[in-house]
Structure formats: C-alpha cells, structure tokens
Amino acid sequence: MSDPIIRFDNVVKRFGDHTVLDRLNFTVNRGEKVTIIGPSGSGKSTVLRILMTLEGIEGGVVHVGGEPLWHEADGVTPASEAHLRKKRGEMGMVFQQFNLFPHMTVLRNITEAPVRVLGLPKAEAKARAEELLELVGLTEHMSKFPHQLSGGQQQRVAIARALAMRPSILLFDEPTSALDPELVGEVLGVIRRLAEEHDLTMLLVTHEMRFAREVSDRVVFFDQGRIREEGAPEEIFTDPTEERTREFLKATLEA
Amino acid sequence: MLFGFEWDLSSPLAFALSILPMLGTGMLVTIQAAVLGFALALVLGLVWAVLKSAPLRVIAWPAAVVTEFLRDTPLLVQLFFLYYVLPEYGIVLPAFMTGALALGLQYSAYTAEVYRAGLQAVPRGQHEAALALNLPPTRKFTHIVIPQAVPRIVPAMGNYLVSIMKDVPVLSVVTVLEMLNVARIIGDRTFDYLIPLSMVGAIYLIMTLVASAGVRALDTYLPKEGIPLK
Ligand SMILES: Nc1ncnc2c1ncn2[C@@H]1O[C@H](COP(=O)(O)OP(=O)(O)O)[C@@H](O)[C@H]1O
Ligand SMILES: [Mg+2]
Numbered sequence: 224m225s226d227p228i229i230r231f232d233n234v235v236k237r238f239g240d241h242t243v244l245d246r247l248n249f250t251v252n253r254g255e256k257v258t259i260i261g262p263s264g265s266g267k268s269t270v271l272r273i274l275m276t277l278e279g280i281e282g283g284v285v286h287v288g289g290e291p292l293w294h295e296a297d298g299v300t301p302a303s304e305a306h307l308r309k310k311r312g313e314m315g316m317v318f319q320q321f322n323l324f325p326h327m328t329v330l331r332n333i334t335e336a337p338v339r340v341l342g343l344p345k346a347e348a349k350a351r352a353e354e355l356l357e358l359v360g361l362t363e364h365m366s367k368f369p370h371q372l373s374g375g376q377q378q379r380v381a382i383a384r385a386l387a388m389r390p391s392i393l394l395f396d397e398p399t400s401a402l403d404p405e406l407v408g409e410v411l412g413v414i415r416r417l418a419e420e421h422d423l424t425m426l427l428v429t430h431e432m433r434f435a436r437e438v439s440d441r442v443v444f445f446d447q448g449r450i451r452e453e454g455a456p457e458e459i460f461t462d463p464t465e466e467r468t469r470e471f472l473k474a475t476l477e478a
Numbered sequence: 479m480l481f482g483f484e485w486d487l488s489s490p491l492a493f494a495l496s497i498l499p500m501l502g503t504g505m506l507v508t509i510q511a512a513v514l515g516f517a518l519a520l521v522l523g524l525v526w527a528v529l530k531s532a533p534l535r536v537i538a539w540p541a542a543v544v545t546e547f548l549r550d551t552p553l554l555v556q557l558f559f560l561y562y563v564l565p566e567y568g569i570v571l572p573a574f575m576t577g578a579l580a581l582g583l584q585y586s587a588y589t590a591e592v593y594r595a596g597l598q599a600v601p602r603g604q605h606e607a608a609l610a611l612n613l614p615p616t617r618k619f620t621h622i623v624i625p626q627a628v629p630r631i632v633p634a635m636g637n638y639l640v641s642i643m644k645d646v647p648v649l650s651v652v653t654v655l656e657m658l659n660v661a662r663i664i665g666d667r668t669f670d671y672l673i674p675l676s677m678v679g680a681i682y683l684i685m686t687l688v689a690s691a692g693v694r695a696l697d698t699y700l701p702k703e704g705i706p707l708k
Binding site: 275 | 601
C-alpha cells in the first residue's frame with residue numbers, strides 16, 4: 224500500500240553551475256517517518272527547503288499532497304502565491320537554528336501564525352498553544368523570551384510553533400545539531416513522542432543514527448544529491464549493500 | 479534692528495539679552511530645517527534602501543549610483559546645484575525649502591546605509607521561519623523584521639539627527655536666515671561678533687544635548703528584549 228504525500232519526480236536543483244540535486248526521485252507515504260542521512264553538502268537540507276518553497280527548482284516536479292508545488296511546462300513555471308501558501312500550510316518546518324522570533328514571548332511565538340494566518344481567535348490560539356507547550360514540557364516557560372531558554376527548550380518551542388499550524392507533514396532539518404550534547408535527548412524525546420503518538424508524516428534530517436534507527440520506518444542515504452541507498456533502518460544500519468553507505472556509517476559511528 | 483527687535487549696546491549683558499529673541503528666531507529656522515531635512519532623509523533613505531536591495535539590477539544599480547553620488551559630494555555643491563540649477567528648469571523653491579531638500583537628500587544617502595545594515599542584521603532564518611509559517615509579507619515586515627531592525631537603527635539615526643543640525647549653517651550661503659546667519663548679521667551691524675557667536679555656540683550645545691537625550695530616551699523606551707544588539 225502506498226499513498227505518497229511527498230513525491231519528487233526527476234527534480235533538478237542547481238546553485239549556479241553546481242547541480243545539487245540531479246534528477247532526484249523520492250517519495251514519502253502518508254504517515255511515514257522517513258530519515259535522511261548522508262554527508263554534509265549532499266543536498267539533504269535542500270530537499271526540505273524545496274518542499275517548504277524556500278528554494279525553487281530547475282526541473283522536474285515536486286508533489287505535496289497529490290498536487291505539484293510548481294508546474295513543469297517548458298521549464299518550471301511558478302505556481303500562484305495562493306497555491307504555494309496552501310501547500311506550505313500543509314507542512315511545518317523545524318530548523319537547525321530554531322529560528323524563533325527573539326522579540327516575542329514563547330506564547331506569542333506559537334500563537335502569532337495561528338491568529339494571523341489561520342484567523343483563530345486569540346483565546347483559542349492560546350489554549351492550543353498551552354496544550355502544545357504541555358506536550359513539549361514547557362508550560363511554565365510560556366511568558367519567557369527565547370533567549371531566556373536553553374537551546375533544547377528553544378527547539379521544543381519551535382516544534383510546538385510548527386505543530387500549532389496543524390500541518391500534516393513535519394520537516395526537521397538537523398533539529399539537534401546546534402545543541403550541546405546534554406540537551407539533545409530532550410528534543411529527540413519530543414520528536415520520538417510525536418512519531419509514536421501522531422499520524423503526522425515526518426521527514427527528518429539527522430546525524431543521530433541510533434535515534435534514526437529507532438523512530439524511522441525508512442532510512443534514506445543521500446550522497447552527492449542522489450539517493451545511494453534506502454530501506455528499513457535495520458537493513459541500512461546493519462547490512463548496507465552500498466560501499467559508500469558503509470563508509471559513511473563507519474565514519475559517523477567513529478566520530 | 480532685526481526681525482523687529484532692537485539691540486541694546488549699553489552693556490554686554492544687555493546686548494546679549496537684547497539679541498536673544500533674534501537668535502531665537504534663527505534657532506527656530508535651524509530646528510525647522512533640521513527636522514524637515516531629517517524627516518526627508520528618514521523617508522527617502524528607506525526608499526533607497528529598498529531599491530538598492532531590489533533583485534532587479536536595473537532598479538538596484540541606479541539607486542546605488544545616486545546614493546553614492548549624494549554621499550560623496552559636498553553638501554555645499556548639492557545645495558548650489560539645487561539653488562542655482564533647478565530654477566533654470568523652472569523649479570523655483572524658497573531658499574529654506576531648497577536648503578531642507580539639500581540636507582534631506584544628502585542625509586538620505588547616510589540613512590539608507592543605516593536601514594540596509596539594520597535590515598540585514600535580521601537573520602535570514604527569521605524570514606524563512608515567517609515564510610514557513612505562511613505569515614503574509616506585510617505582517618512579516620511590520621511584526622518580525624521592523625521590531626528587530628529598529629532598535630539597531632535608532633542610535634545611528636540619532637547621530638545623524640545631531641549631525642544634520644550642525645550642518646544647517648551651510649544653508650546661510652543661500653540666504654537662509656538660520657541661527658548662525660542671524661548672528662553674523664548682528665555682528666556685521668554692531669561690530670560685536672564675540673557675543674552673538676558665543677551665544678550660537680552655547681545654544682547649539684544645548685540643542686544637540688537635548689536631541690541626544692531625546693534619542694537616548696527613545697532608545698531606552700523601545701522594546702528590545704531578546705534582540706541581540708552589538
Ligand atoms: N544558497 C546556496 N547557494 C549556493 N550553494 C548552496 C546554497 N545552499 C546550498 N548550497 C550547496 O548545495 C549543496 C547541498 O547543500 P545542503 O542541501 O545544505 O546539504 P546538506 O544539508 O546535505 O549538508 C552544498 O554543496 C551547498 O554548498
Ligand atoms: Mg544541511
């Protein structure tokens with residue numbers, strides 16, 4: 224049974240002369256938890272950023288929820304802003320650097336978009352924010368500013384902020400890479416709970432191999448803008464077929 | 479006699495007191511020119527900053543050339559240009575307006591730089607987070623970008639306000655009766671330059687101190703919790 228909610232068809236992405244994604248084909252099924260691993264510079268972030276429309280593409284088609292983000296006629300033709308807004312509304316993104324709004328309280332960070340974009344009444348947005356803060360274990364920090372929180376706490380707020388928009392797809396770009404080692408666990412804990420308790424589709428870029436192995440339905444190994452290997456976590460981590468995958472895993476585990 | 483006030487040469491103190499209303503009239507002109515020029519610089523500078531950051535070269539380039547020109551040529555040259563050249567093309571402005579325009583134009587090139595730096599100091603991640611949350615561009619600008627840029631901009635803008643006040647005397651060469659020009663006229667007529675010029679210096683000191691204090695007060699009052707400022 225496959226019901227792709229994300230589909231990359233021959234997607235080409237270039238920065239100048241540098242081809243980052245070369246005819247990438249890649250799908251994620253509804254409700255699936257997929258982890259992307261791979262060396263730095265292999266195009267992992269680019270995949271997420273294209274989905275979130277933070278980057279455009281030079282060729283191919285990216286489908287989200289069964290509809291293309293941009294249409295391909297001759298080259299890639301831009302979709303209307305209204306269409307992109309609708310598509311972005313189906314996704315939430317958690318950034319490596321959190322990207323919380325530093326001048327807004329935790330509560331305001333979470334309620335700003337639901338109020339301004341979804342048009343929720345303030346009281347309802349606040350109630351929802353409180354629920355989400357409870358989920359990420361930060362209820363008592365509601366009226367603090369981001370700089371008063373640890374990195375791990377900030378990232379948990381960022382997760383709550385993304386969830387407040389009720390996305391069906393959640394994108395994580397190395398959510399724990401900017402954290403001190405002792406703070407990684409609390410963030411992974413929250414993501415793990417989301418993965419286990421919600422039917423969200425999750426696409427996660429991470430270097431936390433043990434975590435990837437535990438939470439993902441499928442692991443995708445990226446190398447130089449292509450998928451070198453993909454499969455169930457046990458296969459990839461215990462018995463990869465590709466030499467590159469082996470080397471990468473060996474190097475990562477030694478680090 | 480000047481502006482309907484008579485000077486009293488009986489003693490230095492009497493003289494000083496008698497010319498105070500004349501200098502006061504000049505001071506008002508100075509303040510008006512500075513305020514009008516500064517307001518123009520604030521508005522026009524933002525326009526330049528936006529144009530210069532435009533993705534289209536045909537827009538960004540001319541804006542860059544114009545601001546470079548405004549910044550790197552003397553105020554006096556620009557003033558003469560507006561005062562003597564514009565009328566040849568049928569644009570005749572009062573001397574005061576010409577002066578305020580010249581101040582505003584030159585300082586708009588400086589404020590454009592302040593705006594640009596302030597806007598660039600807002601990290602790209604902020605724009606990306608706003609986009610990912612689907613915040614409309616205007617909302618992003620007014621509630622994410624501006625609140626983070628303004629506290630970074632205010633101190634530098636304050637310096638330019640003080641600086642523009644100190645440049646107003648340049649307008650005297652095109653007959654604007656600002657404070658220094660008034661003092662000079664008093665000196666020419668009474669042969670006492672020391673007292674009027676000293677008074678101009680003192681009044682300038684007070685004006686710039688007040689302006690700086692005002693900017694500092696605004697700076698303290700602005701909410702900047704959480705915004706990293708260097
Ligand atoms: N804005 C950009 N301009 C130019 N090159 C970029 C840009 N963003 C990413 N790249 C390049 O694209 C490649 C893939 O980047 P990225 O997707 O961030 O890799 P990863 O997340 O796997 O480390 C890298 O070689 C990177 O240098
Ligand atoms: Mg990356």
